[in-house]
Amino acid sequence: MIGINIYLALIAIATLLSMYRVFRGPTTVDRLVAVDIMTTITAGLMVLFALYYQRMIFLDVALVYAILAFGGVIAFARYMEGGL
């Protein structure tokens, strides 16, 4: 359980790097790609929180979050393509 702080720090660094791409990105699709990666990282982070707090309910939260993020990214991609 000591090492979980190292994993949380690595995930925090990865989130900050992709946050840089969200603010900096030259086009809209760059920002969307960065947000897609951030949602994937957040699903893994919620699974780690389930282990950290010893609550299994966070696994359900992670599953629902992954489903909603997938739907949102598909909707944004259709909107960029001009089909929505």
Add this chain to the structure above:
Amino acid sequence: MNALAAVGEALVLIGTFFYFLSALGLIRMPDVYNRMQTATKSATLGSLGVIVGVGIWALGTDFGSAAWLTKTIVIAVFLLLTNPISAHALIRAAYKSGIPLWEGSVMDKYREHMEAKAKAAEAPEVETPEETPKEGGEE
């Protein structure tokens, strides 16, 4: 610490390292197509490592049960199936909305495919010898 917890912790370490590499590729790559390439593959592998690793790690602790491993495998399979679909939709939207490729790119297979299809649709009567029926069909 028993063996299951050690195996799970090693998987979680590998997964978070791949998360870090994926975000680094998001910074370092030159255009949106290369960024999507590096980000999708390593982020999918990283989430597989983290999520299945947490499931195995929880089996080795005193509060864990087999339901942890089942739920984490369900989440991992869902992410493994849906990450390529969202990446494909995003890159298709980027290409259709006219974002140019990096100037160092040497190949554009999708444009060649579209040009070949447009050429085939433009002159259909030149090269369709298969549509002439074979003489003496079914009689």
